[in-house]
Amino acid sequence: xxxxxxxxxxxxxxxxxxxxxxxxxxxxxxxxxxxxxxxxxxxxxxxxxxxxxxxxxxxxxxxxxxxxxxxxxxxxxxxxxxxxxxxxxxxxxxxxxxxxxxxxxxxxxxx
Amino acid sequence: xxxxxxxxxxxxxxxxxxxxxxxxxxxxxxxxxxxxxxxxxxxxxxxxxxxxxxxxxxxxxxxxxxxxxxxxxxxxxxxxxxxxxxxxxxxxxxxxxxxxxxxxxxxxxxxx
Numbered sequence: 001x002x003x004x005x006x007x008x009x010x011x012x013x014x015x016x017x018x019x020x021x022x023x024x025x026x027x028x029x030x031x032x033x034x035x036x037x038x039x040x041x042x043x044x045x046x047x048x049x050x051x052x053x054x055x056x057x058x059x060x061x062x063x064x065x066x067x068x069x070x071x072x073x074x075x076x077x078x079x080x081x082x083x084x085x086x087x088x089x090x091x092x093x094x095x096x097x098x099x100x101x102x103x104x105x106x107x108x109x110x111x
Numbered sequence: 112x113x114x115x116x117x118x119x120x121x122x123x124x125x126x127x128x129x130x131x132x133x134x135x136x137x138x139x140x141x142x143x144x145x146x147x148x149x150x151x152x153x154x155x156x157x158x159x160x161x162x163x164x165x166x167x168x169x170x171x172x173x174x175x176x177x178x179x180x181x182x183x184x185x186x187x188x189x190x191x192x193x194x195x196x197x198x199x200x201x202x203x204x205x206x207x208x209x210x211x212x213x214x215x216x217x218x219x220x221x222x223x
Contacts, residue, residue, distance in 0.1 A: 031210065042115075042202065043154075043214040088153055097142060097209050098167060101153040 006089060006102040014110050019076040021105040023089030024069075030092045032065055033099065034074050037086045046074075046087075081111045113137070115215035117203050123221045124193055132188040132218045136205030143186050144204045144212060145178055154202060160186065193222045 007022045025032070031050045035043040049056045049065045049072065056063045062075040076083055086106050090099040116135045124130050136143050141162045146154040156170040160180040171177070175193075180186040190197055200219050204212040 033211065035214075041200070042216040043204075045211045045213070048210055090154075092209065097161065097206070098144060098156045098159045098170070099146075099154075099212060100156065101146075103153040 006105045010106045012108045019079050023072045025091045032072050033090045035088045079109045081109050084109045117215040121219045129191045134186045134203030140205035140207050142206045146202045148200045195222050198222045
């Protein structure tokens with residue numbers, strides 16, 4: 001079963017706008033990762049945030065983590081049409097290295 | 112360098128037949144994972160291999176599913192007596208350390 005819930009399930013924005021999506025999880029974690037998936041095939045790793053970190057940046061991506069609320073957010077700034085994809089959060093728990101994925105957020109960036 | 116590769120990219124099989132899906136991880140990666148993704152859903156963990164340790168099979172949905180990893184490299188996921196609910200994209204990933212996983216393009220399995 002999936003650990004995480006992602007919100008919203010789908011998001012449609014104009015190019016240049018920011019996109020924000022949230023992820024909640026249930027159990028303690030070692031780290032939380034965000035992945036992007038195009039066309040329902042392979043996933044690409046975007047960013048990893050460790051349980052002792054609160055915020056991390058990578059290019060136009062900003063991730064926050066609140067372990068007290070068991071939640072994370074991914075912000076994509078100045079979105080581009082090429083950012084159109086599904087975005088998944090995944091948690092790496094204390095029990096092992098397997099990732100537990102959320103249901104994903106489908107993002108559509110309109111040119 | 113080469114990424115994770117999977118074969119076949121697509122597989123259509125009749126209900127009741129056995130199928131084998133192959134994964135070639137990135138050279139040197141000690142960890143290998145299999146996930147399953149049904150249409151429009153997130154990924155579901157199936158099985159995890161780490162070095163010479165016993166695999167974590169906790170995600171396998173039934174005893175019709177099995178996987179091997181030979182020589183610490185290539186892995187094969189076998190589904191026996193396939194059912195229509197087995198239709199999904201099967202994704203393989205590998206990693207060097209705990210953290211970022213590198214995914215292959217997946218095998219889309221359709222059971223008719």
